[in-house]
Amino acid sequence: MPNAFISGTGSFAPANVVKNDFFQKVGSSDEWIYKNLGIKERRISKGQTTSDLASKAGQEAINNAGLTAEDISLIIVATATPDRLAPSCACFVQEKLKAINAVAFDISAVCSGALFSISTAVQFIKTGMYKHVLVIGADTFSTITDWTRRDSVFFGDGAGALVISETNEDKGFVDFLLHSDGRGKDHFTIMAGGSEEPSSSESIKSKKHFFKMNGQEVFKTAVEVVPTCIMNLLHKNNCKIDDIKCLLPHQPSIGILKKIAEKIEMPFEKVKTNMDRYANTSGATIPIILDETRKNGGFEPGDLVLFAAVGAGWTWGSALYKW
Numbered sequence: 001m002p003n004a005f006i007s008g009t010g011s012f013a014p015a016n017v018v019k020n021d022f023f024q025k026v027g028s029s030d031e032w033i034y035k036n037l038g039i040k041e042r043r044i045s046k047g048q049t050t051s052d053l054a055s056k057a058g059q060e061a062i063n064n065a066g067l068t069a070e071d072i073s074l075i076i077v078a079t080a081t082p083d084r085l086a087p088s089c090a091c092f093v094q095e096k097l098k099a100i101n102a103v104a105f106d107i108s109a110v111c112s113g114a115l116f117s118i119s120t121a122v123q124f125i126k127t128g129m130y131k132h133v134l135v136i137g138a139d140t141f142s143t144i145t146d147w148t149r150r151d152s153v154f155f156g157d158g159a160g161a162l163v164i165s166e167t168n169e170d171k172g173f174v175d176f177l178l179h180s181d182g183r184g185k186d187h188f189t190i191m192a193g194g195s196e197e198p199s200s201s202e203s204i205k206s207k208k209h210f211f212k213m214n215g216q217e218v219f220k221t222a223v224e225v226v227p228t229c230i231m232n233l234l235h236k237n238n239c240k241i242d243d244i245k246c247l248l249p250h251q252p253s254i255g256i257l258k259k260i261a262e263k264i265e266m267p268f269e270k271v272k273t274n275m276d277r278y279a280n281t282s283g284a285t286i287p288i289i290l291d292e293t294r295k296n297g298g299f300e301p302g303d304l305v306l307f308a309a310v311g312a313g314w315t316w317g318s319a320l321y322k323w
């Protein structure tokens, strides 16, 4: 069976920077946001759609892999904010990249979407069905944010991408643990616009097309399930935290990341974060931090790297990668 490795990465965020001071008008402050969430600023799209961001990140990843769009057999986009409810954002991206040989679909797992998409891509590579799969995490949460509310501080827009390719060398994705628990479905949700409550003038008036989040439940769940998942994955693969070069996590809040590091007994310097510049870009966080770490020369052959994510659903998981 071939291995599946990361052959290229890319990322893209809108140029428009929104700093914390902007949120004074909704009763928040730079001091509170930075102390509790670790955010200084975020990028907010001005009319660019999710597929616009996704295709720019995707093209960069394809170039970095030394491939062309025609070499890609599958495009998976992890997003909770597709351009339209139908068709998939991945089909928009396929058209924009002119990836004429690629089948394309989205995966919906909100903040765990990139990890779930990566694990799906890896299965297609390991079975020998495809040689090069483009995985993109992309979101424009600015389009589902009520900008008059205080929880508008949490999210930013962006996209990150990776090409996953076949190899016979001893490198690539070692293992995954993925989980879902639908009992958590109300703690982060968009109430209207689906089959349960189709969009109506009433749903718009009551702002049910914006996200609704229970921050305390997110915190409580994240710091419980992620450390357990990471430790189970390491145990399953006879690894210890000391064997790990770094953790590339989803970026929900600096408080959550610090608590996770404390629970798994990992020095916080090994936990990669860019929350200060991007906030939480949902499906895009892991591919963006992966791309930044690679560009900063962060990996050596043989390095063991962990990925971990948690998101709405609940959904969560972890992956072990050998560079």
Ligand SMILES: CC(C)(COP(=O)(O)OP(=O)(O)OC[C@H]1O[C@@H](n2cnc3c(N)ncnc32)[C@H](O)[C@@H]1OP(=O)(O)O)[C@@H](O)C(=O)NCCC(=O)NCCS
Pocket (backbone or CB within 6 Å): 027, 028, 029, 032, 033, 036, 037, 111, 150, 151, 153, 154, 188, 213, 215, 216, 217, 218, 219, 252, 253, 255, 256, 280, 311, 312
């Ligand atoms: C959001 C979070 C920091 C709030 O912490 P908490 O202690 O649970 O929150 P509380 O609601 O009890 O609020 C604590 C204080 O912060 C204040 N506060 C909450 N949100 C605020 C905001 N956006 N701006 C300013 N102050 C805020 C509250 O008013 C309260 O102040 P008080 O003590 O003077 O009354 C924490 O729950 C968290 O990190 N959750 C995870 C959320 C997340 O990661 N979401 C994204 C992924 S889906």
